[in-house]
Amino acid sequence: MLPYKTLFFIDKQGAIPIYQQVAERLIRLIQEGRLPPGAFLPSTRELSAILELHRKTVVAAYEELARQDWIQTVPRKGVMVSPNLPVIKPRSFHGGEGTGAFGGKAGFVFPHTAMQPPPFLPKAGHRVVLNDGFPDSRESPLPLLLRECRRLTTGKAYAKKLMYGASSGTEHLRDALATHLAGTRGLAIKPDNLMVTRGAQMALYLAAALLIRPGDKVMIGSPNYYFANLTFEQLGATLVRIPVDDQGIDVQAMGAILKKETIRMLYVIPHHHHPTTVTLSAERRMHLLELIREHNLAVIEDDYDYDFHYASAPILPLASGDHKGNVIYIGSMTKSLALSLRIGFMVATADFIVETARLRRIMDLRGDNIMEEALAALLDSGDVDRHLKKTNKLYRERRDLFCSLLDEKMSDLITFKKPDGGMAVWATFPPGYSIEALSQRASALGLLISDGAAYRQPGMKVFGIRLGFASVDEAETREAIKLLRKAADA
């Protein structure tokens, strides 16, 4: 007989009924080959004595096993492991609990995705964080959103309607967002030109996944938003890099390439380019629209930062110009409202939206209906507009302070242009300077900044990092610059 006493670990305080624990343990013994097909189990009287359990518990466990066809009763002989089960050679008799099938590496072979930098996560010792350019979560209207969620889930509409939903977003949010985008960005769109996604990243992935086949050429800026490059490479694209200078991406260079090569798609960030914060000049913008029309060039226009502008009115997106249905415009409410609120959007011709919505349904069914409806309510009530107005003022002040301190304390080391908008400064360093070492010294002092690895891309002449100013208040800003100076001098 097996050493049942040592093979069983019964948790009498646990949530799982004891009979079920016994049954599961016996199944495991059968599956591992320790109780082979045709073997006899101890009688319920014996096993209950061994395990010091009530006999009824063991009876219930055996009944469970019989119901699941693991065992059968042989009249006058006892209870036997089903003889039609396959015979398994026992592996190890002293494996303890579990077979540890998940403990090692996968048995099958799988391809490896592109390496990525570790997520930017503050650790215990970090007193101040200068992130990539995120909003200040202390200012977020999340309490308002949660209040709306509560209101929605206690109403009758929830049970009736909100549990279902379309993969392109709730009707109400698409209506409200179409109005918002028309009003703020001059886009002449209807709700069927719009898909609500989890965030701008999902919109980017969906559009790219529909367009790119392995080997396709995709034009991007150099440097470019790091996760966009990863997305295109993951989908098998060959990247064609176009220089970005102080007027934005070089449209003339783009035109020369379009004359010679078949380009599947262009990815462009005309407004507050990432990472450099440069805005595409009016002249290049118009040239670009010409190229788009002439070549029927599919364009993903990433406008992640539109809602934040300080010097002047924001530049209207390419999507508001005459692009003959070739621009796919993506953006996000995540930066505008709250980082933990992951709601983005894609604007395109209705036929393209239908296709990407089908793909989205396969990837993710649909979004968070409740949160989408809550956001729609805040757009309708004007709360979103008020929040944007308030944070624009706040972030402009923070930019001014940050840039003046950076200028005053760090100008020997850091070169930068005060950005017109957005939430970060593009800070460049002298050739050969080790940003990585600076980042490490800063981290030891309690300041978390990027090490610049994600921004180093082929064809770049200057190296820099983004220093986000929007999420630090005055005291934190002063502390951050003090620590940065100290790290530079260390």
Added chain:
Amino acid sequence: MLPYKTLFFIDKQGAIPIYQQVAERLIRLIQEGRLPPGAFLPSTRELSAILELHRKTVVAAYEELARQDWIQTVPRKGVMVSPNLPVIKPRSFHGGEGTGAFGGKAGFVFPHTAMQPPPFLPKAGHRVVLNDGFPDSRESPLPLLLRECRRLTTGKAYAKKLMYGASSGTEHLRDALATHLAGTRGLAIKPDNLMVTRGAQMALYLAAALLIRPGDKVMIGSPNYYFANLTFEQLGATLVRIPVDDQGIDVQAMGAILKKETIRMLYVIPHHHHPTTVTLSAERRMHLLELIREHNLAVIEDDYDYDFHYASAPILPLASGDHKGNVIYIGSMTKSLALSLRIGFMVATADFIVETARLRRIMDLRGDNIMEEALAALLDSGDVDRHLKKTNKLYRERRDLFCSLLDEKMSDLITFKKPDGGMAVWATFPPGYSIEALSQRASALGLLISDGAAYRQPGMKVFGIRLGFASVDEAETREAIKLLRKAADA
């Protein structure tokens, strides 16, 4: 001079400052070629008179245009459209507002994704809905979750930590979920065997996207979960269909195929198979584990319905057996808790989780940190266990009532086996019977049921629909069966 009066539509009550509206309109006129490079604009005095605006407003608009490089001032001559802009041939002079670039079809060519049935959405006239097998949203613990969210977002941790996050889920939720899955499913796993996703569908897509390359063969049951088939086909897989009978998927047939062909992956639903609700027999389960080990066969085990079982204890997943790291186990908290809460999970070896987490970051960055932390808190407090206990009892009663009424009133037309668990009955009809016509007649009477289109798949001998019983209370169940009878007789 252009007919400025008719070309401008100023919204004096709107959220956008009037000067900005004027600037945007002028930019559009430049972009459309109506104001060509080198053309002179009216003076600010003239334009303000024409548009009946304060002169300062027009001055501000011109300043904005100059800042954006659209115009320049020529001393003693006036304000001119920048001469270095490209010349555009005006398209139509009477286009009204907007160029309608999004109004037509996309200019570029794009492939089309698989056609999908329309989402299952109740309309105004529907009094009762028998869905695919969803929980009752009136029973959902969403208020508890939202209370937790509120608590989290008012705490200090939010600003410090919750705005960032790993793409595989928050640490706290991965810990709590690993404990929950170990306790309920006998899985010997650590948090690094786990990724939190938006829902089971995203886990399915991620695993499949990493494994499948166009042309790869994927084994599935026939019939099979519809959205799984769509996912594999979208990724370019060739589907190899294995019959599902009353013991589950035919493992012997699978073995014969594995001997002859290279199979990239198996997708299997051993517990409450979708759509048929059949559970894989113990014998086949063990044979299947043998095949998996022998061939190092990558397996996605979809266990969407584990938490709901009425007749006996749930069958332990394949993932709890000895599969040598070949099983990728996916499931969801969406069905268990609330349909609008989209949180699912993937369990696999740590190396596979690392890769899929990289892919997830490209697709969707990360999940909803706040909601993930809220769920972790409810797992810790035992609220999730209590909720599952309560709803299991409720849904068992609903199953019993539903099945007895179905038996009593519909047995001339509908064949079914009372399911051991889950939230739906697999109802089959006599050959040649039009389920679509029945669904339409039912809809006209106020009952929404599936038309069966999604369940009709190649190689099927019986045709049926899933009738969800969990989301209808006693009165609704009686009403639903009454209407179904009426629709059948009409």
